Amino acid sequence: MSEFKTVGALTIEASTPLCLLQDAGRFGVRHLGVTQGGAADWVSMSWANKLLGNALDAAVIEITLGGLSLLAEQDCCLSLAGADLGAMLGERPLAPWRSFFIRKGERLTFSQPVLGARAYLAAPGGFDAPQVLGSCASVGREELGGLDGMGKALAKGDRLSYPGSSFLLHALQDRQIPDLEDNSPLDVVLGAQIGQFSGSSLFDAFNSEWTLDSRADRMGIRLLGPELVYQGQPMISEGIPLGAIQVPPDGQPIVLLNDRQTIGGYPRLGALTPLSLARLAQRLPGSTLRLKPVMQTVAHQRQMDYLRVLQTV
Amino acid sequence: MKLRIEVVAIDCLMVRLFDVIDEANMPWMLAASARLRECFGAHLVDLVPSYTTLMVHYDLLALSPSQARELIDLAFTDLAPDPQARGQQHVLPVWYDLSVGPELTLVSQRSGLAVSEVIRRHSEREYQVFALGFAPGFAFMGLVEEILASPRLNTPRKRVAAGSVGIAERQTAAYPVVSPGGWNLIGRTPSKLFDRLRDGYSLMQPGDSVRFAAVDHAEFVRLGGDDTPLGVQL
Numbered sequence: 001m002s003e004f005k006t007v008g009a010l011t012i013e014a015s016t017p018l019c020l021l022q023d024a025g026r027f028g029v030r031h032l033g034v035t036q037g038g039a040a041d042w043v044s045m046s047w048a049n050k051l052l053g054n055a056l057d058a059a060v061i062e063i064t065l066g067g068l069s070l071l072a073e074q075d076c077c078l079s080l081a082g083a084d085l086g087a088m089l090g091e092r093p094l095a096p097w098r099s100f101f102i103r104k105g106e107r108l109t110f111s112q113p114v115l116g117a118r119a120y121l122a123a124p125g126g127f128d129a130p131q132v133l134g135s136c137a138s139v140g141r142e143e144l145g146g147l148d149g150m151g152k153a154l155a156k157g158d159r160l161s162y163p164g165s166s167f168l169l170h171a172l173q174d175r176q177i178p179d180l181e182d183n184s185p186l187d188v189v190l191g192a193q194i195g196q197f198s199g200s201s202l203f204d205a206f207n208s209e210w211t212l213d214s215r216a217d218r219m220g221i222r223l224l225g226p227e228l229v230y231q232g233q234p235m236i237s238e239g240i241p242l243g244a245i246q247v248p249p250d251g252q253p254i255v256l257l258n259d260r261q262t263i264g265g266y267p268r269l270g271a272l273t274p275l276s277l278a279r280l281a282q283r284l285p286g287s288t289l290r291l292k293p294v295m296q297t298v299a300h301q302r303q304m305d306y307l308r309v310l311q312t313v
Numbered sequence: 314m315k316l317r318i319e320v321v322a323i324d325c326l327m328v329r330l331f332d333v334i335d336e337a338n339m340p341w342m343l344a345a346s347a348r349l350r351e352c353f354g355a356h357l358v359d360l361v362p363s364y365t366t367l368m369v370h371y372d373l374l375a376l377s378p379s380q381a382r383e384l385i386d387l388a389f390t391d392l393a394p395d396p397q398a399r400g401q402q403h404v405l406p407v408w409y410d411l412s413v414g415p416e417l418t419l420v421s422q423r424s425g426l427a428v429s430e431v432i433r434r435h436s437e438r439e440y441q442v443f444a445l446g447f448a449p450g451f452a453f454m455g456l457v458e459e460i461l462a463s464p465r466l467n468t469p470r471k472r473v474a475a476g477s478v479g480i481a482e483r484q485t486a487a488y489p490v491v492s493p494g495g496w497n498l499i500g501r502t503p504s505k506l507f508d509r510l511r512d513g514y515s516l517m518q519p520g521d522s523v524r525f526a527a528v529d530h531a532e533f534v535r536l537g538g539d540d541t542p543l544g545v546q547l
C-alpha cells in the first residue's frame with residue numbers, strides 16, 4: 001500500500017472468512033442501498049483503539065471465533081480487546097483488554113473461543129486500508145472495503161501496515177472491562193410495529209428465554225423460542241435500523257446487525273440498544289438471553305454516559 | 314398525506330407519509346427528503362427513503378429524541394411539494410433475450426401477450442425509483458403494467474448476472490452486481506449501475522425516473538454488455 005506512510009506491518013499466516021478489517025462502518029450512503037458494516041462489537045473496538053491512543057473508530061481486525069495467525073515485521077506495541085479466543089504470543093497466553101509488545105518475528109495466534117465470540121486487534125494509528133465510500137469496513141457481499149477495497153476477508157500472505165508507533169503498556173482496570181459473562185436482559189427500544197403483535201406474543205417476547213440459533217452472521221442473529229404472532233397488515237418495505245428485531249412469518253425473531261440489508265418488509269418489535277447489541281455480538285450459538293423494554297430517553301442517556309466514559313478515561 | 318412519526322431505534326425515527334405505493338407519492342417524498350436534509354444538516358447520519366416512509370437516523374451526540382422530533386416537525390411545516398418535481402431521468406438500454414432473460418417466456422405465457430409485446434410494454438413506460446435496497450445501487454422501480462405483474466420465483470437463483478433486468482409483482486429492477494435473486498429475468502442492461510468512482514456512486518437515486526430502451530445484441534455488446542448466457546443455475 002504505497003500511498004500510506006508505513007511504520008510497521010504484520011503478515012497474515014493463516015486466516016478465515018470471519019477475520020475482517022473493520023471500523024465504525026459506512027454512513028451517509030444508506031439511501032443507495034449500501035449497508036452500514038463496521039465492528040459488530042463497537043465497544044470492544046473502541047477499547048482496543050483507546051488502549052493505543054487511537055481514534056476510537058480507527059481500523060482494527062475483527063477476529064470472529066479464532067483461526068488467525070500473524071507475524072510481526074518489527075518490534076511494536078499492539079492492543080487486544082473483546083473475546084478471549086485463546087490468543088498466544090509466541091508460547092505465552094495473551095489476555096485481552098490490554099496493549100502488549102510483540103517482537104520482530106514473533107507470532108500471534110488466535111485458536112478458538114474461550115469467552116466471547118469476537119476479538120479486536122488494534123495497531124498504533126489504526127491499520128492502513130483504502131477508504132471506500134468513507135470506510136474500510138469489509139462487506140464481501142457488496143464488494144466494499146477491506147485491504148483490497150473489494151470486501152475480501154483477510155487471507156494468508158496479506159500484509160497489514162500501520163502508520164504509528166507506541167511503546168506504552170496499558171491495561172483496562174477491572175471495573176472498565178465489559179463483562180462478557182453478564183447474562184442480564186438485553187435492552188430493547190420498543191417501537192416500529194410492536195403494537196400489532198398479539199398480547200400473548202408481547203408477553204412471551206419479554207418473559208421468555210431465547211436461544212441463539214447457529215444461523216448467525218454479521219447480517220443477523222436468529223433467536224429460537226416461543227412463536228411471535230404479528231396481526232397487522234402485510235408491510236411495505238421500510239428502512240431498518242441497527243439492532244432491529246424483525247419477526248418473519250415463522251415467528252422466530254432475527255436481530256439485525258451491521259451488515260443487514262438497508263430496507264425490509266418484516267414487522268419489528270423495536271431495536272436493541274447499541275450497548276446491548278455489542279453484548280449480543282459476543283454471544284455464541286446455543287447460549288440464552290432475555291429481552292427487556294427500555295425507554296428511548298433512558299437508553300439515550302445511558303449511551304451518552306458510556307460514550308463519555310470512553311472519551312474521558 | 315397522513316404524517317406519523319414513530320420511534321424505531323435509540324437514534325432513529327420513522328416518518329410515515331403514506332399507506333400505499335403510488336407514483337403520486339414521489340413529489341412529496343422528494344420534497345420531504347430535501348427539507349429533512351436541510352433541517353438536520355450535519356446532525357443527519359442517514360436518511361433512508363422507501364416507498365411510503367423516510368427513516369431518519371440522527372447523531373445522538375448532538376440531538377435528544379425530542380429535539381429530533383422537533384426538527385422533523387419543522388421540516389414538514391408548510392411543506393409544499395412541487396408537482397413537477399422529479400429526480401434525474403435515465404434511459405437504460407436493455408437487450409431483451411431468452412439467453413439472458415429466461416422468464417420472458419413465463420411472463421409471455423402468463424399475460425397471454427407475445428414476447429415482442431411484453432418487451433414493448435415493459436419498455437414503453439416511465440418508472441419511478443421508489444427506493445434503493447437489497448444491494449448497493451439496486452433500484453426498486455414501478456409500477457409495471459398489471460398484465461406484466463409476475464410473482465417472484467419459488468426458488469431464487471443462487472447467481473443472477475450483473476445487469477440482469479427483472480420483474481417481481483408490479484416492480485422492475487436491474488441487478489448491479491452478481492447476487493442471488495428471485496425476480497423474473499427478462500433481459501440485461503450494459504449500464505454500470507453502481508460505481509464507487511462516480512459522483513453519487515449509484516446511477517439511480519430515489520425519486521429518479523427510468524425508461525428502458527430495447528437494444529439488439531450488437532448494440533448491447535458495443536455498449537460493453539456481457540452476453541454470457543445465464544444458464545440454468547438454480
